[in-house]
Amino acid sequence: MLLSNALHQALERNELFLQYQPQVRVSSQEIIGFEALIRWKHPEFGIISPAVFIPIAEESGLINRIGEWVLLTACAQNKEWQDRGFKPVQMAVNLSVKQFQSGYLDSIVKSALEKTGLTPRYLELEITEGIVMKESKYVIKSLHALKDLGVSISIDDFGTEFSSLSRLKDLPVDRIKIDMKFIQEIAVNSKDEAVIAVMIYLAKRLGLKIIAEGVETEVQLAFLKDEGCDEIQGYYYYKPLSANEINRGILDLL
Numbered sequence: 001m002l003l004s005n006a007l008h009q010a011l012e013r014n015e016l017f018l019q020y021q022p023q024v025r026v027s028s029q030e031i032i033g034f035e036a037l038i039r040w041k042h043p044e045f046g047i048i049s050p051a052v053f054i055p056i057a058e059e060s061g062l063i064n065r066i067g068e069w070v071l072l073t074a075c076a077q078n079k080e081w082q083d084r085g086f087k088p089v090q091m092a093v094n095l096s097v098k099q100f101q102s103g104y105l106d107s108i109v110k111s112a113l114e115k116t117g118l119t120p121r122y123l124e125l126e127i128t129e130g131i132v133m134k135e136s137k138y139v140i141k142s143l144h145a146l147k148d149l150g151v152s153i154s155i156d157d158f159g160t161e162f163s164s165l166s167r168l169k170d171l172p173v174d175r176i177k178i179d180m181k182f183i184q185e186i187a188v189n190s191k192d193e194a195v196i197a198v199m200i201y202l203a204k205r206l207g208l209k210i211i212a213e214g215v216e217t218e219v220q221l222a223f224l225k226d227e228g229c230d231e232i233q234g235y236y237y238y239k240p241l242s243a244n245e246i247n248r249g250i251l252d253l254l
């Protein structure tokens with residue numbers, strides 16, 4: 001079976017869909033945003049994880065079309081919720097390095113905003129720390145172009161490339177997302193706890209927002225609150241949910 005062939009058909013056949021994981025401000029218990037996460041429901045093989053098919057999409061070049069579809073769908077969904085009168089919040093979308101290499105990422109983003117009517121500040125683009133730090137020149141140029149559109153930028157999986165701490169101050173970013181690997185070491189490894197504390201401190205000193213990802217337990221939550229990290233994304237609050245689940249359940253919390 002050639003997964004790359006099947007992936008080509010997946011877009012046309014509407015086999016791709018998005019889930020939305022709520023992000024929570026602990027102090028007020030309110031939902032302050034969502035991260036859009038792509039899923040593939042293959043008619044024969046069932047749900048395939050993006051960890052499996054995104055790399056294949058990147059190799060085949062299909063990632064640009066998929067990424068454009070994700071942007072459009074996520075922006076449209078966010079606009080729809082706003083039009084229904086719910087408190088406006090940010091929608092975060094993950095970007096692949098290949099989308100930066102395409103050279104027209106900013107026009108794709110601009111067009112998604114125009115087509116859906118979503119106000120730019122309600123879109124956040126996530127880029128992994130590895131990409132920002134390794135492919136610096138053209139990525140940073142694109143990030144500035146994206147910022148000029150009025151969208152927010154966050155650094156995903158933060159902390160994995162520790163050398164980057166000092167470079168953070170020069171990047172056009174609004175928020176960092178503490179990698180789940182660190183969160184899982186809370187109450188397990190005090191050295192990782194120290195690294196988390198420093199990340200939170202640094203973000204604050206640099207005037208950046210910070211959110212912890214993959215928070216699953218009360219103990220993790222208590223540590224993060226203690227250290228001053230008030231924004232949380234993780235199963236402790238919500239798993240990634242379908243638009244329908246969100247419509248049925250939690251929109252009134254917004």
Ligand code: G
Pocket residue numbers: 036037038049050051054070093094095096240
């Ligand atoms: O949601 P889940 O844990 O299955 O996601 C696995 C990986 O897939 C994560 O690294 C996540 O960032 C990535 N991912 C999810 N949705 C998208 C997307 O729309 N575009 C890209 N490029 N990556 C995504």
Ligand code: G
Pocket residue numbers: 021037094156157180213214215216233234235236240
């Ligand atoms: O790489 P990125 O940070 O974009 O991917 C986030 C992934 O983490 C999503 O695929 C999401 O499904 C997953 N995730 C979100 N919250 C939790 C959590 O509390 N525990 C675990 N194990 N995974 C989570």
Ligand code: MN
Pocket residue numbers: 035094126156
């Ligand atoms: Mn992410």
Ligand code: NA
Pocket residue numbers: 156157158177178179180213
């Ligand atoms: Na992450």
